[in-house]
Structures are given as structure tokens and as C-alpha cells.
Amino acid sequence: MKLIILGAGEVGRELLKRLQKEWNIVVIDQDEEKLKKIVEILDSDSMNRVLLLQGDGTSKLMLKKAGIEEATAFTACTGDDEANIEACRIAKEFDVPTIYAVSNSTEHDHLYEREGINYINKAVATASLLERQIESGIVVPTNVGLGQGEIIEVNVMPTSIIAGYPVGKFSSRRWRIVAIFRGDKLILPKPRTVVKPGDRVLIVGDPKILKYIAGLIKSGEPQFPLQFGIEEVIFLPENREEVIKDGKFFYENTKVQKLSIYFCKEIEKTKLKLFNNSEKGNIKKKKLKLCEKEFFNEIKGENFGLIVMPDKYKEFPLNFGIKTFPVLVAEETLSPVLVARGTTPVERILVPVSGSFSSLRALEAGIELSLMLKASLSALYVAPSENDTKANQLREKVTKLSYMYKTPIEFVKRVGNPIREFSKESKKYDLAVIGARKGRKVNWFSPYPPYFMLHKAKCSSILICVGE
Structure with missing residues (x-):
């Protein structure tokens, strides 16, 4: 995500201080001394993500130099409302998705409104916050x-x-x-x-x-997996290279901000060093004595962006109504759980769809991943018979999502047993994304396909559980 800040004054510096850990930021100001003050507040991790430019922020040439064409957000917070409005107007010409300005005077608010610019008036915002605190008698710790x-x-x-x-x-x-x-x-x-x-x-x-x-x-910009959490967790009950490989791929190619590695047996330092070259940093490592039991207690009640674990847990217990470890983790945390089979990098993604809310949620996650990873995407529907009419309804839903997200989705129809057909189809793909509903009972007489699919897939697979 890229943010351009026009104005290196107090507001610009405070904004940068809050966002420097997650954003690539460009700061523009004509005052060299103000830009020098910016350097003083940068932490070591942010040095490579912040660019300072001295010049006129109302110049198209300067804004192009700042990368306005790739910007996710633009903020004008100089003390000159005329400059703020002009800069925001140019940002709108370049179709920057999010544009905000700081109005320095209530007398100028109508100028921002006339141009259709989102703005915050400093005086009004401050007075509004003070009013709430005075009337309630409570000091609000955040700028609500x-x-x-x-x-x-x-x-x-x-x-x-x-x-x-x-x-x-x-x-x-x-x-x-x-x-x-x-x-x-x-x-x-x-x-x-x-x-x-x-x-x-x-x-x-x-x-x-x-x-x-x-x-x-x-x-609608892809943020996976930040809608679930900011941290990726890798669980290594034993040395498995495919877990390291897949975990590293998703850590480097998605929006996760932190990484924790839990291991039960000593791991070669060379394998862990693979993560040290990442620009994200923030890696925590912890050895577990009780392995699965201790890991489950560590993650219990928390949300994570992605939990990565090996393909060592068989589906056999599902036949007797006993949920497997990956399923238990997915239901407990409501976080995506990746069963790693080493099929990264990802070029082809498969999502089984049934029309249920959980399968469509998985498809939306698949769309995000396909956009982020520049991978092709297929939606698989397994019909019980050739005469099944549900396929046309699902095809329409998939077509609408494809149009909405402006990304192609291949609709694949097969006939037969959904678990068996999915397993065969998954051989052609690098990643499967499977949606499930938390709390579903499973047994031999009433198998719940998503949980069996997770174990029967021939490629790395993500299970996403939605609430009961």
C-alpha cells in the first residue's frame, strides 16, 4: 500500500509516525527543515519504505515523481488550503482510490465540498473530541x-x-x-x-x-489475510520442508505483517534463516514441549491471518465424528488454516463451490489471492447428476463475482461424489481454498465434504471457517 503525504508539518509527521510500519510512504514539502524533522522520527525498519521529496506538491511532474499513478491513498495536510485543494484535484485526475485533506479554516470548507474532496477541519475535529470528553467525563484514549x-x-x-x-x-x-x-x-x-x-x-x-x-x-482492494488477522503462524511438529516452503511463500506474497514459528523438534538454523531475508522482519520463534496440545492453548481465543501446518493429520477420525487437528484449529480461531503440501508458488487456484455462504466466502478469498498472486482461478461445482439445475444458478453467481472484481473465473462442472471429484481435480492446481461452517457435525453416515476435501486435496489447501 502506497501513501503520498503533502505537507511535512505536525499533521503530516504525526500521520507518518502512525502509518510508517505498514505503508510505503512518500512525503512532499518545499521546506527542507521540515523534511529533516521527518528523518528523526523514522524507525530503522521504515527507512527503506519512506521517500522524502522537496518540491511543489501541486505540480503534476512532482506528483508523478512521487508515484501518484500507483498510490493507494493521498493526503494533503499543508497549512495552505488552496494548495491542498489543488493537489487533491490532481490526485482525483489520477484516480487515487482514497483522498483526504486537512482544512485549516471553516471559511474554506465549502471550497473542499465544491470540489468533492473528503476533508477534516482541524478546529471542528478538535472541538468535537473535547466536547465528547467534557460531556461524558471520560477521556477517550483514541481519536474516535x-x-x-x-x-x-x-x-x-x-x-x-x-x-x-x-x-x-x-x-x-x-x-x-x-x-x-x-x-x-x-x-x-x-x-x-x-x-x-x-x-x-x-x-x-x-x-x-x-x-x-x-x-x-x-x-475491494485485496487485503488477504488482514480481514482475519495481521499475523502468520507456522506450526512445525516435525521437520517438514514443504511447510517452510509454503509458509515462506505466503509470508512474502500476502499482506501479513508478522510471523511466529512454533516447533516441537529442533529445526536446522539454515531453514529458519530463510525468513530472515524478508523485508517484513518481526519473526518470533518458540519451541513447544507438549506440541499439539501446547500449540492449541497458544492460539486459543485468538485470530490470525494464516496458520500453516503439515499434511500429517489423516481424515480417518472424521468418520467417527472426531474432528481432525487442522479442523479444530480452524473452528477455534476462525482463521484460515493452510495444510501445506509444498505446491507453491501459486499459479492456479481451485475453489469448490456449493452455493452455501461458506463456499462463496472461500471463493471471495480465492479471488483476492488470485489478484494478489496473479494466479488463474477456477470454481468447481460437483453435481449429483447430469440433470442437476443448480449448476446454472451457481454459474450466474460466479459470473457476477467475476464481473464485480474484474477478474476471470473459470466455472468447472463435474458429476459424481463431491469429495472424490474434488480430489481428482485438485491435482491440476497449486492451491485450493475451501469454505466450511463452524460447528458442523461429521460422521460416517453424514460426511461434511469441506473437511474431507481439506485432507483429500492433492495441492496445498486453505480451510476458512465461518461462524455458526
């Missing part, structure tokens, strides 16, 4: 309502992951939709309340993850 804390308001775009779905379908311990503004109407949502494009939703949650959720909801 200004995108800097535990509550955010986001506009729902047609491509948003939540558009068209009921609120109750989103199960995360880290964020929750608490209110919907539809025009002038305030809706306190129930689990069945459907979110519509154009709605403004109020979300509460962990500040570390809210900004990514906001980006995903607003623009």
Missing part, C-alpha cells in the same frame, strides 16, 4: 471517528466484501458492525440485517486491524 482508533465509519462500495450479506455472517473476535447509516436512517443491525452498497457502516474492533478492514470494505 477520525479513523485513528477503535471505531471507524466506512462507506460500503458495490465491490465490498460485506455488500449484499447479512451482518450475522461476519464472525470475528477482532471487529464487528454495530450500526448502519442508510441515507438519513440509523439502523441498529440484527444478525439478518443485509448490508447494501451505499450504506455507511460503523465498525468497532482492534485498531491494528480496522484500517485494513476499512480499505477492503471501501475499495
